[in-house]
Amino acid sequence: MIETDILIIxxxxxxxxxxxxxxxxxxxxxxxxxxxxxxxxxxxxxxKKPIYDIPGFPEVLAGDLVxxxxxxIKQFQPGFTLNETAETIDKLDDGTFIITTNKGTKHHAxxxxxxxxxxxxxxxxxxxxxxxxxxxKGVEYFVKDPELFRNKKIVIAGGGDSALDWSIFxxxxxxxxxxxxxxxxxxxxxxxxxxxxxxxxxxxVKLITPAEVTSLHGETHLNAISINKDGDVATIETxxxxxxxxxxxxxxxxxxxxxxxEKNAIKxxxxxxxxxxxxGIYAIGDVxxxxxxxxxILCGFHEATLMCQSVYQRINPGKKxxxxxxxxxxxxxxxxxxxxxxxxxxxxxx
Amino acid sequence: xxxxxTLKITDRNGQIxxxxxxxxxxxxxxxxxxxxxxxxxxxxxxxxxxxxCASCQCYILNEIEIPKKSDEEDxxxxxxxxxxxxxxxxxxxxxxxxxxxxxxxxxxxx
Numbered sequence: 001m002i003e004t005d006i007l008i009i010x011x012x013x014x015x016x017x018x019x020x021x022x023x024x025x026x027x028x029x030x031x032x033x034x035x036x037x038x039x040x041x042x043x044x045x046x047x048k049k050p051i052y053d054i055p056g057f058p059e060v061l062a063g064d065l066v067x068x069x070x071x072x073i074k075q076f077q078p079g080f081t082l083n084e085t086a087e088t089i090d091k092l093d094d095g096t097f098i099i100t101t102n103k104g105t106k107h108h109a110x111x112x113x114x115x116x117x118x119x120x121x122x123x124x125x126x127x128x129x130x131x132x133x134x135x136x137k138g139v140e141y142f143v144k145d146p147e148l149f150r151n152k153k154i155v156i157a158g159g160g161d162s163a164l165d166w167s168i169f170x171x172x173x174x175x176x177x178x179x180x181x182x183x184x185x186x187x188x189x190x191x192x193x194x195x196x197x198x199x200x201x202x203x204x205v206k207l208i209t210p211a212e213v214t215s216l217h218g219e220t221h222l223n224a225i226s227i228n229k230d231g232d233v234a235t236i237e238t239x240x241x242x243x244x245x246x247x248x249x250x251x252x253x254x255x256x257x258x259x260x261x262e263k264n265a266i267k268x269x270x271x272x273x274x275x276x277x278x279x280g281i282y283a284i285g286d287v288x289x290x291x292x293x294x295x296x297i298l299c300g301f302h303e304a305t306l307m308c309q310s311v312y313q314r315i316n317p318g319k320k321x322x323x324x325x326x327x328x329x330x331x332x333x334x335x336x337x338x339x340x341x342x343x344x345x346x347x348x349x350x
Numbered sequence: 351x352x353x354x355x356t357l358k359i360t361d362r363n364g365q366i367x368x369x370x371x372x373x374x375x376x377x378x379x380x381x382x383x384x385x386x387x388x389x390x391x392x393x394x395x396x397x398x399x400x401x402x403c404a405s406c407q408c409y410i411l412n413e414i415e416i417p418k419k420s421d422e423e424d425x426x427x428x429x430x431x432x433x434x435x436x437x438x439x440x441x442x443x444x445x446x447x448x449x450x451x452x453x454x455x456x457x458x459x460x
Contacts, residue, residue, distance in 0.1 A: 046397065102454060118392050124460055160429055187425035187426070187428075187429070251392070264393070265392070274399070
């Protein structure tokens with residue numbers, strides 16, 4: 001069982017910054033995220049896009065903002081449960097919570113902060129009949145373990161970065177890689193497009209464009225797919241079909257936690273501490289809604305700060321607290337490091 | 351004073367809405383749909399309007415001339431579902447007086 005003070009759901013900018021504010025109050029955080037990497041939308045959707053409305057940064061790439069946040073919070077040693085989604089929550093008699101993920105990982109926390117953005121990212125499934133029947137029987141929406149495909153025949157569909165990158169990577173692992181895309185053009189980093197061109201020349205990736213996968217075949221496991229290329233239907237034998245059409249966020253299991261939901265967002269008491277209708281569960285950042293809500297990263301930072309103050313009071317009832325400034329008191333990390341302003345020299349000049 | 355324009359938007363339930371959209375706010379069609387709450391929050395404009403998801407896909411229903419697709423929009427649509435000849439990404443169509451009277455239908459949520 002993972003023990004923490006604040007269990008944060010969502011490793012986007014709001015969730016990450018909450019670790020810093022909690023750390024100043026000596027509260028320990030652990031973060032769950034459905035994606036294998038931190039950063040939420042910023043890492044998944046637009047790491048190379050500039051953001052212009054982060055105070056103090058005239059311009060910062062989304063990916064750099066995530067790296068900076070990680071640098072800022074590292075001394076507070078946050079724990080991470082990545083690649084898992086928060087599935088169930090149980091409130092214990094003492095007011096603490098047990099949160100269990102879809103893989104059964106259990107977390108025990110004194111408070112929960114949902115910083116889930118628009119929800120956890122789930123794969124966009126192509127509209128092919130019976131595709132759900134073949135899930136875990138030859139259809140994979142993620143490449144979790146490339147070894148699964150060793151010496152197997154695989155077909156990848158899609159035209160973006162992940163379709164390109166996995167085709168190139170798996171060319172050295174699988175027995176046969178076929179990449180199918182609806183168009184002749186691919187959308188990805190120049191480097192990846194060039195590498196794929198090379199794989200095609202070498203014969204390690206077979207490219208079929210413009211074409212679409214139309215049906216899946218096999219009794220107990222996928223063994224072939226049908227494709228439509230310019231109106232001609234062909235069947236290709238394959239062990240695996242990996243459709244990579246990007247991810248879409250869904251609120252998922254959190255929607256069944258008994259929280260008040262309005263317009264796909266979690267209702268909170270604004271201007272106080274962003275607590276939900278369940279005592280001890282907070283919602284911060286894009287996932288919450290209240291009168292006047294703005295879905296901006298900078299507002300998420302503010303909400304995270306107020307949430308941490310509220311959790312501090314919850315964990316230390318009755319304890320008086322005076323707000324401290326980092327310029328004055330510095331930052332004491334849980335790892336034993338200390339950051340502080342350089343002391344001025346006081347010395348007589350002779 | 352710039353004039354508002356009128357757009358005819360068919361929502362995902364087939365209901366037609368005639369809405370006003372300002373031309374002086376650098377808005378796009380996806381934002382107009384959100385402004386008038388014609389699609390559930392969280393189901394449209396997921397990437398914020400960067401042509402990086404296809405949640406604002408719509409079908410153009412009349413002959414009004416609109417700016418051509420950029421390569422980015424074209425590439426995103428090539429990965430979207432339910433794509434038709436007249437598909438566009440709402441976030442890539444800016445509200446200007448040139449598109450007054452445009453009629454669109456929102457593509458299904460995927």
